[in-house]
Amino acid sequence: MSDAGFSWNGFADRAELAAALAGHVAGRLTKAIAERGTGLLAVSGGTTPAKFFAALSHIPIAWDKVTVTLVDERFVPASSPRSNAGLVAANLLQNEAAAARFVPLYHEATSIETAAASDDAALRSLPWPLDVVVLGMGGDGHTASFFPDADDLATLLDPSSPRIVLPVHAASAGEPRLTLSLARIVAAGFIALHIEGQEKRSAFENAMAPGPQKPIRAVLEAAPRAVEVFWAP
Numbered sequence: 272m273s274d275a276g277f278s279w280n281g282f283a284d285r286a287e288l289a290a291a292l293a294g295h296v297a298g299r300l301t302k303a304i305a306e307r308g309t310g311l312l313a314v315s316g317g318t319t320p321a322k323f324f325a326a327l328s329h330i331p332i333a334w335d336k337v338t339v340t341l342v343d344e345r346f347v348p349a350s351s352p353r354s355n356a357g358l359v360a361a362n363l364l365q366n367e368a369a370a371a372r373f374v375p376l377y378h379e380a381t382s383i384e385t386a387a388a389s390d391d392a393a394l395r396s397l398p399w400p401l402d403v404v405v406l407g408m409g410g411d412g413h414t415a416s417f418f419p420d421a422d423d424l425a426t427l428l429d430p431s432s433p434r435i436v437l438p439v440h441a442a443s444a445g446e447p448r449l450t451l452s453l454a455r456i457v458a459a460g461f462i463a464l465h466i467e468g469q470e471k472r473s474a475f476e477n478a479m480a481p482g483p484q485k486p487i488r489a490v491l492e493a494a495p496r497a498v499e500v501f502w503a504p
């Protein structure tokens with residue numbers, strides 16, 4: 272299956288997907304390091320990526336030249352079981368990948384707005400654009416923390432936003448979120464969407480069908496290059 276906005280990569284099982292996606296990401300980071308001396312990777316959290324993270328962590332690339340950050344983060348400390356930073360620390364920043372520099376999004380702040388503003392300033396020094404971004408997707412068609420019920424969703428999805436990090440309030444999100452802006456996500460050299468299971472496949476196909484635009488389709492339509500979808504049953 273292929274479409275202008277995406278290219279479909281289906282796998283027989285989740286282990287095969289994890290190995291393939293890890294290989295693609297490692298290759299893209301190696302190419303970036305060769306071309307510009309550094310690699311910048313943003314990954315998503317949630318329950319899907321752990322196997323992919325483990326596979327990537329074992330691949331011997333020049334991890335000391337790679338900066339890893341998050342596509343989005345729940346407004347919780349790394350010690351929380353809800354923390355994406357905690358997930359990345361436990362599953363990706365291990366083995367060979369332990370040498371990478373990690374830039375988290377969460378830090379204590381009086382509000383999510385204050386945290387997003389200080390993140391926005393702090394992350395400006397990273398070697399943008401992203402070389403690789405790995406997105407997930409919820410059954411409601413959200414990606415990153417672009418939840419369909421988010422306050423001011425239009426700001427989050429603004430492809431011309433000057434912001435790097437934005438605050439998110441969405442009843443369905445569980446807690447306030449910090450997210451990379453769509454503008455930064457779609458500027459990545461390689462954009463992967465990692466989804467697993469029939470429910471997510473159906474949700475993706477529904478989001479691509481004519482009808483009210485879901486956030487995942489806003490990302491695909493704003494991306495200047497096809498998004499590589501990685502799916503296994």
Ligand SMILES: O=C(O)[C@H](O)[C@@H](O)[C@H](O)[C@H](O)COP(=O)(O)O
Pocket residue numbers: 315316317318319320342343344345355406407408409413414415416
């Ligand atoms: O913080 C998060 O939860 C993620 O960044 C989010 O965008 C995730 O990719 C989707 O919600 C899918 O989550 P699952 O992998 O748990 O289905």
